[in-house]
Amino acid sequence: MSESFIHLNQGVQLNISAQYIKDFSFENPRAPTSLKLQHLQPSIKVNVDVEANKIYNNEEIFEVILKIRANAKTLESPLFLADLSYAGIFKLQKIEKTDTKTLLLTECPRLLFPFAREILANTTINGGFPPLVIQPIDFSAMYQQKIQSP
Template sequence: MAENENGAAPHGTEGTQPSQQPQLRMHILTQYVRDLSFENVLAQRGTGGEVQPDIQVAVNLDAKKRALDHQFEVACKINVTSRNKGGEEPLFVLEMDYVGIFHIEGVSEDQLHPFLLIECPRQIFPFIRRIVSDVTRDGGFPPLNLENIDFVQLYRQEIARRQAQSQTASA
């Protein structure tokens, strides 16, 4: 350690060690709708009357490495089905495959999988929410504002499902 002329360490350097951990860097390079489908079943049937929608939302996540270093593709597939309460006929069906391309550095290999399936979808979710709201409104229904999705819980459920499936397969 360097000392000044009085034999003391320079101000601000006592006990400091250079950081050995790489800095986390994440950039959204692009994001886009890969596939989008909206079907207004209610309008096609031509039925009117009282409508009390019961909305079901399913979310699927997928991530994969791209050919370029540190680039990953994260796809969020949203399936929204609205049915009239007490009925089986759908009012509308919305399916969307939304993709974000990310540049990620500084995430350890053991943390990369959860990072891709938790933090990346969290970053693009506001855009997904806006598109779903606009499409349902433009499709003739009140805008559907998706509730926040707990991507940590979704990740844990998927891990538990895979573990249960592997235990069943090995038994």
């Protein structure tokens, strides 16, 4: 397993030691009928969440999980449901404890996102649909919204 180091502001280091699919599900419940409905514009909902957990009883090593759930339907008929939990192991060095949560829930998922997006695009293609292209996500804004919600 190779490690990558990213140097952030003020000497903070973010070390990525691994990334992997933690859980993945793709359902095409109405196939092959759903494949005939592709001439209709589907309604696609994408929900994104991030969680971070300390692992190995170590103050510096965390598992960050990017969860993406995509649901497509047309005329109230389900086309597909994709549910992906894509994770990475991150080691944070030279960081203030007060900044840890912000970094874990903004910078880490930003690094994981392109890989998760590619998995979902390839899976929808392999499921018989056009690629699901998820637009870039502003994880900082998502985090701010989360901490401001009651």
